[in-house]
Amino acid sequence: MDNGLLFAAGGLGVFLIGAWAVVLRAHLIRKILALNLMSSGAFLLLVGAGAIGHAGVDPVPQAMVITGIVVSISATALGLAIVLRIAKTTGRALLPEDRERTPTDRPLR
């Protein structure tokens, strides 16, 4: 299959894996990692969009991806800062709705 479709399929696949993990994984750091995965998937989609047979490579999607990476870094930093605070204030890096289903004596999933 051609490049464009490969990137698209790959991007969508990574995106969906990330989305699944955000919902189902309990530990907040894993959720943040999952979000990063989702954004990587979206970027892959964008890059693929630029790789379709225009005369040369289309720079606009590359610009978008670079901007997106910057945004993603900022969001991750903010998220991690909040997770640290949560861990310090409440003792565990978990949202309340996930606490019941995560016992303390098992390793966190």
Add this chain to the structure above:
Amino acid sequence: MTVNAWLPLAILASSLIPGLIIFTLPERAVALRTTLNLGGAVVKILLLVLMMVGVFHGVVFEVRIPLVPGLDFVLHADALSLLFVNLSAVLWLATTVYAIGYLEGSPHRSRFFGYFSLCVTATVGLAMAGNLLTFLVFYEALTLTTYPLVVHRETEVARRAGRIYLAYTLLGGVLLLTGTVWLYALTGTLEFVDRGFVSGLGIDPAVLRVVFAVLILGVGVKAALVPLHAWLPRAMVAPAPVSALLHAVAVVKAGAFGIVRIVYDVFGVEYAAELGVTLPLAVLAAFTILYGSVRALFQDNLKRRLAFSTVSQVSYITLGVAIAGPIATIGGLVHLVHQGFMKITLFFCAGNYAESAGLHQVSELAGIGRRMPWTTAAFTLAAFGMIGMPPMAGFVSKWYLGLGGLEVGQDWVLLVLAGSSILNAAYFLPIVRTAWFDEPSDERIRSVGPGGLESPLMLLLPPLATVAAALVWGLFATMPGTPLDWVQFIASRKYGE
């Protein structure tokens, strides 16, 4: 033809601005607050006199402000609105005097009189509304401004009464809103027009019947049509001036006025009769008249007895409207005025009994006549008026209602009127008798000499003035310048050739 937009706005402002200022006054500023209150009431009446003179000379008073895309906020002074505005303004003056005396030394007077003034502003605006949208705006404003008055005492009982009051009145408001928007979607206009605007537009009569029902139910809540009346006895927890205002002037009359407007100026009474909606309304009114009177019989608390009496009496107006004949129209509309004056007298007296003698129950009123002669005299005359005895004004209204029923061949109306008069006598006359002719069982009262418990002047003047008016209008009903004369003029405009 000159169009004057300032006078209607000034009439609204004459109670709105004092009200807003009163909110800011500290509790001890009694003199300033009294001045603002009475000053506003007097100014309003003067402005109304000016307006009537202007109308007599052919000036048109109208205010138009675009409110919603395609619809204006309209204030318009026609004969019917002038009738209701004058009623409201005069009774407001009386109630203000009474309230100043009644609430002397009570907490939160600034708040009370502030909302009091806003309430009257809403009533006056509702009276001058020129289309159904403006009517709706002031109808809801009335609900909102009367709520703080109902919960004024700040007790748990007051809070619950307020909740029930709101539940009913907001439901009515929502029905009125739905009916209004629906009507607008069907007809493209909402302006009040003599003899209505919905006929001749080719709208399906079945749809119009449903719209009529929705609208009437909406205003019927405030007009205390059974079974929408339950808020009224509960609202008795409010101070006496509030009950007087609510039951004679503002809320209940606003509902009745709404029914009048909808039947005469939206649908047109002849078209409404054609549609067949007036007969069910008449039956409902008749049922309310009898039901209210029966319930009143079993109440020992004086204010609650008067509350159920109001439920019954306001439906006379509805009955007059629903009978769909010119004479019945006169009867219903003139009762709007007469009932206002008589009922407010009764509530003033009830307030006097509570405030000056500490009596709340009918069974406690034995022998009070000698100790509070003026109050009881006013009560007696007003009660006679309610029963429909000449020469009180109540007789005039019932006479026209009965005649009106005969005129259109609805003879059963006479039976309802007769039955209701008997019931009225059954729950009013015992009070009168026991007040004048029995000996009090309570030692505290028995030991007082003649006139010993009588209320101070500020609490006496209002009921005496209002009952005197009711007497004069009954005695001299056929003279020009009385409510009856005025109403005859209005009624003639609502019918075709």
Add this chain to the structure above:
Amino acid sequence: MQTFIVDTPWTIWVVAVPLIGALLAFLWPRRAVATGFAFGLATAAVSLALLWQVAASGPRIYAMGGWGAPIGVDLHTDGLSAIMLTMAAVVGTAVSVYARPYLAATPDKARGFWPLWLFLWAALNALFQTNDIFNLYVTLELLGLSAVALVALAGSGPALLGAMRYLLVSLCGSMAFLVGIALLYRAYGTLDLTLLAARADGGLQLGIPLGAMVAGMLLKTGLFPFHVWLPPAHGSARAPVSALLSALVVKASFYVLLRLWFTFQPADEGLALLLGGLGAVAVFWGSFQALRQRRLKLLVAYSTAAQLGYLFLAFPLAASDPALAWGGSIYLAVSHACAKGAMFLAAGSIMTEQGHDDIDGLDRVVDRMPLTTAAFALAGISLAGLPPTGGFVGKWMLLQAALEQGLWHWALVIVGGGLLTAAYVFRVLGYAFTESSHAREEHAVPRTMEWAALALALAAVSLGFIAPWALSLLEGVLP
């Protein structure tokens, strides 16, 4: 003066001023409060100048960097943008005035508040004017991150958890939006909304990215069933932050949804019906939850979830008279912004005064803080759609749209929702008038805070009187 207003490119200044203010407030923390407040007022002034400009001389276009679309990014200020910017200015001014005394007791939080708030404002102003979908993404992200940080600023456990949940949901929404952008770019080769409107031709090529973008915006707006993050976040933040979130931030994603809808004008009735249906569920579910709350701030937060549902009723109602339905929805959005902002500010004052916000412990707060109670009451009246407020006008328009088309079920939703709103508003007011033996403290509340809340509530009421003029600005914008 007139030419000065008409000629200056306020479009770009309304974004630049808060941005510069935010940077200055961040770089000089000692002066953060004064700088932030000054630049806040300046932003409001610029927004009003822009409103004047658009009202007088029509929509404006500003090509950033002088390049112009499709190479560069354009800022368009049309009537809808002007209305949204003014809404942000009015609410923003009130919140700024409120926040100074409110945060005076916690200077470290104040130093964090002002830069973040100005970033949020800059993001809003840029979002309301941008005509490029990727720029929309960037401004949405800036908005979301600022909002999350503001929620977390409160520092308490519930606030941090609320902020975390909000961050997760917000980023999911942005990701979905980004996927939509990628697919649209693949299909049509441009990011400019005007060009996309011309090139888009329907079918799955448009449908899938549009669906992804709509889903993303629903997540960010907090429409049922994506509402779970909203009440905890709005309820546990500090009062001025809650006001900003409920009044402005959720409206931004709704605005994006409107723009997408107006640009692409999907003829799909199913999607419109779905959005309206979700809105209806939100109205009822949110109102019932609000009735059940014991704490005032949570009641107000659930009220937001409910009121947002109203905005979506315009989608199924816009078929026969778009101007009426969309105008009503937009007017409701603006009225809600003022009213809900006032409500949260009032709730914050009450909480400051008595140390708790239990509803049955209000203990005649009407006597202790009449201005604040009046603010709450007037705001509640607007939310319930009672005249003569902005909420009444919006509700009237939607009701008219529904009844003109004979769509009784939507009319019942509008009317029923209004009754439920009145129920929970007056529940609070009833307790405000009643004495209670609930334990409480007594602190003084600065008059500025009370007046700010009241001014915002009066703004909601005055919207009821200027509707025909305000709605005339929307000509040419609505489909």
